[in-house]
Amino acid sequence: MMVRTNPPGALVSVDNQIIGTSPAASSFTFYGTREIRVERDGYRTETIRQRIDPPWYQYPPLDFITETLWPLEIRDERVIDVELVPKETAPVAAVVDRAQQLREQSRSGVVPAPPAVGAVAPSGPAVVLPPPQQLPPGGMPLP
Incomplete structure (x- = not known):
């Protein structure tokens, strides 16, 4: 099996x-589904689940003939091409x-809702937190 990118x-x-x-x-050695992972700096990591089916000569009873009686070597070569996305x-x-914006909001006690995956600006309502509790010397809060 060869993986080209x-x-x-x-x-x-x-x-x-x-x-x-x-x-x-x-x-x-075995056919089935393979998980192929391709990583490169500056490009999105690609994870592909590739199914590799056996060729016609690997099905019974043909497999007995091709593996034991056939005088020549039979090679099953697979090529998987992956296009990387920047x-x-x-x-x-x-x-x-x-x-x-985050600095200003943290100073005023307002915490924004987390942005959507891949988003740059906040998209949800802000949550106002109570002022932080002052801790006594030693760092443990009082009951």
Whole structure:
């Protein structure tokens, strides 16, 4: 089995076993579903569940003939191509603005709802927390 990526040079693992950098090849004995994970800096990590079906000569009783009586070697080679997608990064100005908003809200005691995954600006209602409790020397709150 060979895993190729565009662009090449990504770290490839099959069933949680690192097989190398792409293009990477690994032998396999059993057919079935494989979990292929491809990672590269600056690109989104891809996890693919690839089903590998046996070829016609691996079904009984043909498998007996091809594995024991056939005089030549039969190789089953599979190629899996993965297109890597660049990571999306937020503009620096948006990150700085968001940090400034969070600083102002933390100073006033307002905690915003967590942003949606991949969102930069808050999207939900804010929650107002009570003022922080003063701790006595030693750090343990009084009952």
